[in-house]
Amino acid sequence: GAVVSQHPSRVICKSGTSVKIECRSLDFQATTMFWYRQFPKQSLMLMATSNEGSKATYEQGVEKDKFLINHASLTLSTLTVTSAHPEDSSFYICSEKGRGQMNTEAFFGQGTRLTVV
């Protein structure tokens, strides 16, 4: 069964509005979670590393004020896309990491297909 639950799976929003995506780690305390974005036929692009109880670490070129990340508990990280625009339409995926033999295995949520109209 799934070890990471991500909601919603699909969302359509109007340009200028904000959208919140939730990522829950099931039966595991994930101090670190990751947020990715994937455009059609392209690879995963890491956006930010979400750290429980502290500020997220953003990758170069990712606007922290536009993509707000909150990791208030060991099982929940949220990504809020603020003032969304059509170019933000993409597949957003979260993952948690820390399972497995060397505590390095990562499991992904189901992904959120965001369409901004």
Add this chain to the structure above:
Amino acid sequence: QKEVEQNSGPLSVPEGAIASLNCTYSDRVSQSFFWYRQYSGKSPELIMSIYSNGDKEDGRFTAQLNKASQYVSLLIRDSQPSDSATYLCAVTTTSGASKIIFGSGTRLSIRP
């Protein structure tokens, strides 16, 4: 040079044959190596983890790691049409908070 390199494909393999996917990485301190399968429109799914040199088998899948040559491969025996997907190679160091570096993926197509 990309940190994790894969041939983008598409790699076309007849049903029942062995599919061989390859990956090279640049960081010699990498300790953990993974193969993910991603179907179109879905998120990646972990199918194999390997940490030491040699082969690791799980059902029809065999992962091979050669740290001296910095490559990792995935063999899929008795390929099925359901194996058609994009396969992502990923590496990381042992630090729990370190990033996982993904390759761009190899698109595999199994033809009936």
